[in-house]
Amino acid sequence: MDPRIRDWAARIQAAGQQGQALGIQGNNSLGLCGAATNPCLDLSGWQGVVEYDPGELAITVRSGTTWQTLLQVLEEQGQIPACSALQTHPTRTVGGIVATGFNGPARPWLGDVRGAVLGVAMLNGQGQLLTFGGRVMKNVAGFDLSRLQTGAWGRFGPILEVSLRTRPAPQHGLHLRLDAPLEELPSLRHHLQQAPLTGLAWYQGRFYLRLQGLPAGVQQAADLPGAEEDAGFWARHESLQCPIYRQRPLYRILLPALDVPTYRTWLDTANDALLDWGGRLLWLATDMPQAALQQQVQKAGGWLQPWPVTGPVPLPAARAAVVHRLQQAFDPAGVFRNNPNREAAHANPST
Amino acid sequence: MNISNEQVPLPPACQQALQALLGEDLLTKPEALAPYECDGLSVYRRLPSAVALPRNREQVAQALAICHQHGVPVIARGAGTGLAGGALPEAGALVLSLARLNRILALDPEQQTATVEPGVRNIQISQAAAPHGLFYAPDPSSQIACTIGGNVAENSGGVHCVKYGLTVHNLLGLKVLDSQGQLLEIGPALLEQPGPDLLSLFTGSEGLLGIVVEVTVRLLPRPEATGVMLLAFDHNEDAARTVGAILAAGLLPAGLEMMDRLAIEAAEAYSQAGYPDCQALLLVEVDGCDSEVEAQMAQIEAIALREGMAQLQTARDEAQRQRLWAGRKAAFPAVGRLAPDYYCMDGTIPRKRLPEVLARIRELSEAYGLAVANVFHAGDGNLHPLILYDANQPGELERTEHMGGEILRACIEAGGTITGEHGVGIEKLAGMCEQFTEAELNQMHAVKTALDPEGRLNPGKAIPSLHRCAELGAMHVHHGQLPFPDLERF
Numbered sequence: 001m002d003p004r005i006r007d008w009a010a011r012i013q014a015a016g017q018q019g020q021a022l023g024i025q026g027n028n029s030l031g032l033c034g035a036a037t038n039p040c041l042d043l044s045g046w047q048g049v050v051e052y053d054p055g056e057l058a059i060t061v062r063s064g065t066t067w068q069t070l071l072q073v074l075e076e077q078g079q080i081p082a083c084s085a086l087q088t089h090p091t092r093t094v095g096g097i098v099a100t101g102f103n104g105p106a107r108p109w110l111g112d113v114r115g116a117v118l119g120v121a122m123l124n125g126q127g128q129l130l131t132f133g134g135r136v137m138k139n140v141a142g143f144d145l146s147r148l149q150t151g152a153w154g155r156f157g158p159i160l161e162v163s164l165r166t167r168p169a170p171q172h173g174l175h176l177r178l179d180a181p182l183e184e185l186p187s188l189r190h191h192l193q194q195a196p197l198t199g200l201a202w203y204q205g206r207f208y209l210r211l212q213g214l215p216a217g218v219q220q221a222a223d224l225p226g227a228e229e230d231a232g233f234w235a236r237h238e239s240l241q242c243p244i245y246r247q248r249p250l251y252r253i254l255l256p257a258l259d260v261p262t263y264r265t266w267l268d269t270a271n272d273a274l275l276d277w278g279g280r281l282l283w284l285a286t287d288m289p290q291a292a293l294q295q296q297v298q299k300a301g302g303w304l305q306p307w308p309v310t311g312p313v314p315l316p317a318a319r320a321a322v323v324h325r326l327q328q329a330f331d332p333a334g335v336f337r338n339n340p341n342r343e344a345a346h347a348n349p350s351t
Numbered sequence: 352m353n354i355s356n357e358q359v360p361l362p363p364a365c366q367q368a369l370q371a372l373l374g375e376d377l378l379t380k381p382e383a384l385a386p387y388e389c390d391g392l393s394v395y396r397r398l399p400s401a402v403a404l405p406r407n408r409e410q411v412a413q414a415l416a417i418c419h420q421h422g423v424p425v426i427a428r429g430a431g432t433g434l435a436g437g438a439l440p441e442a443g444a445l446v447l448s449l450a451r452l453n454r455i456l457a458l459d460p461e462q463q464t465a466t467v468e469p470g471v472r473n474i475q476i477s478q479a480a481a482p483h484g485l486f487y488a489p490d491p492s493s494q495i496a497c498t499i500g501g502n503v504a505e506n507s508g509g510v511h512c513v514k515y516g517l518t519v520h521n522l523l524g525l526k527v528l529d530s531q532g533q534l535l536e537i538g539p540a541l542l543e544q545p546g547p548d549l550l551s552l553f554t555g556s557e558g559l560l561g562i563v564v565e566v567t568v569r570l571l572p573r574p575e576a577t578g579v580m581l582l583a584f585d586h587n588e589d590a591a592r593t594v595g596a597i598l599a600a601g602l603l604p605a606g607l608e609m610m611d612r613l614a615i616e617a618a619e620a621y622s623q624a625g626y627p628d629c630q631a632l633l634l635v636e637v638d639g640c641d642s643e644v645e646a647q648m649a650q651i652e653a654i655a656l657r658e659g660m661a662q663l664q665t666a667r668d669e670a671q672r673q674r675l676w677a678g679r680k681a682a683f684p685a686v687g688r689l690a691p692d693y694y695c696m697d698g699t700i701p702r703k704r705l706p707e708v709l710a711r712i713r714e715l716s717e718a719y720g721l722a723v724a725n726v727f728h729a730g731d732g733n734l735h736p737l738i739l740y741d742a743n744q745p746g747e748l749e750r751t752e753h754m755g756g757e758i759l760r761a762c763i764e765a766g767g768t769i770t771g772e773h774g775v776g777i778e779k780l781a782g783m784c785e786q787f788t789e790a791e792l793n794q795m796h797a798v799k800t801a802l803d804p805e806g807r808l809n810p811g812k813a814i815p816s817l818h819r820c821a822e823l824g825a826m827h828v829h830h831g832q833l834p835f836p837d838l839e840r841f
C-alpha cells in the first residue's frame with residue numbers, strides 16, 4: 001500500500017471519529033481550498049500514468065495528474081480522450097475534471113466526461129479503498145459507482161485513480177468562420193447534419209465551425225459558401241480565453257432545445273453572449289437580475305449556473321434528497337459534507 | 352437449478368388493492384402466470400404470486416405504493432429477454448410488467464431526441480426515427496423484442512458500441528419511480544446533468560434501485576454511407592490480432608465482430624449467408640461519407656493482409672450488407688441447433704488478451720468435454736462463448752455452469768469483468784464475490800439501502816450478500832489481478 005493512501009485513509013478515519021470535516025483538493029485551480037476551517041486532503045502530488053495501452057483505447061491515471069499532461073500523453077500516441085472537458089485552468093487535474101463534470105466545446109460530438117469514465121479507485125468516508133468499473137470498454141458488474149463520481153464534487157470521497165476511454169485523434173482538422181446572424185443557426189445545423197463537426201459556436205455576430213475527422217469527410221463538409229478559415233477562435237474558446245469569460249456577472253446556461261427567439265430576447269439585453277454546442281449551451285454576460293433570468297431559463301426547461309462556480313449547484317428537491325442519501329451511504333460520518341469549502345470559494349473566486 | 356413452482360399467494364389485502372387498481376390487468380391464475388416464470392435464462396423458473404400489467408405511469412406508482420405498504424417485493428420486467436435471470440420471479444413477489452407502457456411520447460428531429468415509455472421496444476425507436484434520417488445507436492441482437500426500460504436496467508450494448516457507445520452513452524434523461532412510487536426526474540434532457548451522475552447510477556442497476564418509467568434518448572443522423580467487410584482467417588490468433596491492429600491504427604469502426612469456426616459453420620448452415628470456409632472471421636462495419644468509407648476499407652484491408660487474412664468479402668449496398676450481417680445476426684439461434692441447450696457467457700477483457708483468453712476457453716472446452724462456439728463483440732473485447740450442453744443429461748448443466756465460472760475467472764484474471772452487457776441477475780452472483788472485495792460489495796449494499804431501504808425492488812439479484820458469497824464458496828481471491836492491481840487493498 002502506498003504510504004500516502006494509508007495516510008489519507010487514516011486522516012479520513014480520524015476526521016470521522018472526531019466529527020471533523022475534510023476538503024479534497026487537486027491543484028486548487030478553482031481556488032476553493034485552503035481556509036483553516038476546512039483542512040484538505042491534498043491530492044495534487046498524486047500524479048502519473050498507471051497504465052496506458054493505446055490499442056485498448058483506455059488510459060488509467062492518478063487523479064492528481066493534470067488534464068494537460070493527460071492530453072500530451074495521449075497525443076504522443078495519436079489519441080484524445082473520448083470526451084470534451086471544460087478546461088477552466090491549465091493546471092486542472094483529472095480528478096477535478098471528473099469530480100466537477102463540466103463538459104467542453106466538443107461535448108455534443110465527442111461525448112461527455114461521465115461517458116468517458118470507465119472506472120475509478122477511491123476512498124469513501126470510512127477511509128476504505130474501493131475500485132469500481134474497470135479498464136475495459138464494457139462492464140455492467142454491480143452498480144455503476146464509478147460514473148456516479150462525475151459531478152459529485154468529491155462528496156462521496158476522494159477519487160484516487162481514473163480510467164478513461166480514449167479514441168483516435170482526428171487525422172485532419174479545419175476551423176471556419178462564417179459571418180451570419182444567429183437566426184441562421186437552424187438551417188446551418190441542418191446543412192451540417194452529416195459533417196464531421198467537433199464544434200459549432202456563435203459569438204459576436206459570427207459562426208465558428210470546427211471540422212475534424214478523415215481528410216475526405218472534412219473537405220466535403222468544408223464546402224460552405226462564405227466561410228473563411230479561422231483557427232484563433234477555437235484556441236481561445238477551448239482555453240476559456242474569449243473576452244466573455246472575463247465578464248461578470250456571467251452565467252452558463254444549459255438548454256434543452258434550440259430556441260433562437262428566446263436566445264434573442266436574452267441577447268438583446270446582454271453585455272456579451274457565446275452560444276456553444278450547436279445551440280445547446282449559452283454563456284451569457286448580463287446585468288439582468290439573476291432571479292429573473294433563472295425564472296426564464298427554468299421556463300425554457302434549461303439550467304442556469306452562475307459562473308465562476310463555487311461548488312455544487314443546488315439540485316431540484318427530489319434529486320437533492322437522493323444525493324443526500326447517497327452521501328450518507330458513502331460517508332456516514334459526513335467527513336466530506338462541506339467539500340468543497342464554500343467559505344474559501346467566496347474569498348477567492350477564480351475561473 | 353432452483354425450480355420450485357409452488358405459487359405463493361399475495362397477502363389478501365394487497366391482492367384486493369391491486370385488483371381494485373388494475374382489474375383484469377392483474378394476473379393471478381397459475382396458467383396466466385406461466386409465461387412470466389423465467390426470462391432468457393430459462394433454466395431457472397419460478398412462479399410469481401401475481402403479475403401486474405399497468406397501462407400508465409400512475410398505475411405503476413400506485414401498484415408500487417400498494418406493494419410497499421404490504422411488504423411485497425416487486426420485480427420489474429420488460430420483454431423478459433434478459434440473459435442473467437434479472438427478471439426471474441421470486442415466491443411471494445409481484446412481477447411488474449412495463450410492457451404496456453409502450454408509447455413514443457415525443458420525437459424531435461431537430462433536437463435529435465426521442466422520449467419514450469419503458470415498454471417501447473428497442474427497434475421501434477429507430478423505426479420511428481428513420482423517416483427523419485435518424486437512428487438510435489445501441490442495437491442489442493434482441494432489439495426486435497427487448498424494451499428500452501430493460502436496456503436501461505441492463506446498460507445493454509449491441510454490435511455498434513465500439514463507435515457509438517452503450518445505452519448509458521445514449522441517454523439524456525430518465526424518470527424513475529422509487530419503491531414507494533415516488534417520482535424522481537433526471538432531466539430535462541440537457542447535454543449535461545448537474546450533480547452526481549444519477550443517469551449512470553440507474554443505468555445497469557437491474558431494477559434494484561428504481562422503476563424506469565420514461566427514457567429520453569439521443570438519436571444520431573444515419574451515416575451517408577456504410578461499408579461492411581468480412582475478413583476470413585485460417586487461424587483464430589490472426590483474427591484476434593487484427594482486431595487490436597485496426598484500433599491501434601487509429602480507425603474506429605462502427606462495428607467489429609468475430610466468429611470462430613463452430614459459430615461460422617452453424618451460421619452458414621442456418622442462414623446460407625455465403626460465409627467462406629475458414630477458422631475465424633471478422634465482420635467490420637465502417638461508416639461516414641462515401642470517400643471516408645472507401646478510405647477506411649482500404650486501410651483495414653491492408654492491415655488484415657499484413658496480419659494474415661486469407662479471404663475478403665466486401666459489401667457496399669444494402670442487400671450485400673444484409674447478407675454479410677445475416678450470418679452474424681442468426682448466430683445464436685444457429686448455434687442453438689447444434690445442441691439441445693447452450694449457455695451464453697458475457698465476460699469482457701482487454702482486447703490485447705483476446706488470443707490467450709480464446710486459447711484458455713479452448714483448453715477448458717476440451718477439459719470439460721463441452722463444445723464452445725464463439726461469436727462476440729471483438730471491438731469491445733466483449734466475449735460471448737456459447738457452451739453447448741444437454742440439460743437432460745444429469746449433471747451436465749452443473750458442469751456447464753462450473754466451466755462458465757472458470758471462463759469468467761479467466762476474464763477477471765486478464766484484467767476484465769464478469770459481465771460486459773448482460774448483467775449479473777442471479778447468474779453471476781458468485782462472480783461478483785470474486786470481482787469485488789467485501790468493502791466494495793458493502794458499499795453497493797449501502798447504495799441499495801439508501802434508495803430502497805426496505806429492499807423491496809428485485810431483492811437478491813445483482814449484488815450478492817456477503818453471506819451468499821460465503822455460501823457460494825467464492826470469496827474474492829484474485830487480489831493481484833483485479834482492476835487497479837497496483838493499489839493494494841485493506
Ligand SMILES: Cc1cc2nc3c(=O)[nH]c(=O)nc-3n(C[C@H](O)[C@H](O)[C@H](O)COP(=O)(O)OP(=O)(O)OC[C@H]3O[C@@H](n4cnc5c(N)ncnc54)[C@H](O)[C@@H]3O)c2cc1C
Nearest residue numbers: 429430431432433437491492498500501504507508558563
Ligand atoms: C437472442 C438474444 C440476444 C441478445 N443480444 C444482446 C446483445 O446483443 N446485447 C445485450 O446487451 N443484450 C442482449 N441480450 C440480452 C437482453 O436482450 C437485454 O439485456 C435487454 O436489455 C433486456 O431487455 P428486456 O426488456 O427483455 O428486459 P427484461 O429481461 O424483462 O429485464 C431485464 C432486467 O431489467 C429489469 N427491468 C426491466 N424493465 C425495467 C424497468 N422499466 N425499470 C427497471 N428495471 C427494469 C428487470 O427487473 C431485469 O432485472 C440478448 C438476449 C437474447 C435472448
